[in-house]
Amino acid sequence: MKQNFVVVAETRADQGKGASRRLRREGKIPAIVYGGTEAPVSISLSANEIGKQLKVEAFYSHLLTLNLNGTSQQVVLKDLHRHPVTGLAMHADFQRVQADKALRMHVPLHFKGADVAPGVKTGGGIVEHLLNQVEVECLPKDLPEYIEVDLSALNVNESIHLSQLKLPAGVTLMQLKHGNDQSVVAIHLPRAAVEEETPAAAPVEGAAAAAPAAEAKKEEKK
Template sequence: MANVFEFIAEARSETGSSAAKVVRRKGKVPAVLYGGSASPEMLILDHNDLLKHLAHEAVYSHVLDIKVDGRTEKAVLKHIQRHPAKPQILHIDFMRVDAGHKLKVHVPLHFINEATSVGVKKGGVINHSMSDVEVLCMPSALPEFIEVDMANVDVGSTLHLSDLVLPAGVEIPELHQGVEHDHPVVQIVKPKTSTESAAE
């Protein structure tokens, strides 16, 4: 299988919804590469190859190689439009990466020590409020994921964005907008009693 961080694309000149439908009928996916000092580029990718790449979680938080007409562009995945009922990718957006400038990317959260956490041992139930978080960093510092250690989280406790342990050079831009943006990430709550469940 091809490198999961390498996408082979071809340039396309036709734009619009009708042109996109023609591309999809051929088993391809219309895409756009934008950002940086260069103009946006319209691209075409093979649908089956794309699905294989997207099956890997790491693709969503890595700097990718987009190979077009013999040259390579560095980019990150910014948006995927999926068919609402079929396992089909309708469109994909890539944003160019400049090694000298910071970028904003959503990075997955990996929750560890859940089963052995203090709160779970007391019968608590874990509620996840987030599965990923947007970070700001230089491309070279982009983490594949951020670990959330649940070992010492007790019943009734909530971890917020400000509680996350970030790698060096990585920040959460939302936290700069004020305390009200320090959103909950995960909490351990008391399990509902049979009386409470019946009342609901």
């Protein structure tokens, strides 16, 4: 069941770095909401409340209800700036959602079945995650919280590509639209095991014969 996220915000008139610093001292962060048929609006959020919501993975790929000055609208989180040291949110961008307009969002991948995959369970392989999210395009009503990747049938030296993912109805992958069918996950043997299976190089026949021949020439010169 999908979660419901409500982001409470208020409009702000002050702009610039100084105003943003004052907001943060008051326990708020600056943000902006844009898109749709309305003009962009500068807003502020409770740093404490948004901080709690940002700890939930679904918040990043979910339709959000933005409660702005008592009125509600549907938005998605499009960008987030964090402090480079503390990791705390510094600024957020929200995009208004229109029911009949497709939107593009990054959606996380959830992997399952690794523990029973033949390549791991009996083949001694290890799982290599090559992607942890994908960019999708769909109508707002079709936006998935995540896309599941089933590894349960994967053998050693096999991989799953984007074109093999099972997508919800109405959802397309932007990478595939651009002809990029890259690998998502693969199972390989550990490097140590690969090195053990590689036989030592056999001596070159000509080189092996060269040593006795050189010694024979030395004897002839004596």
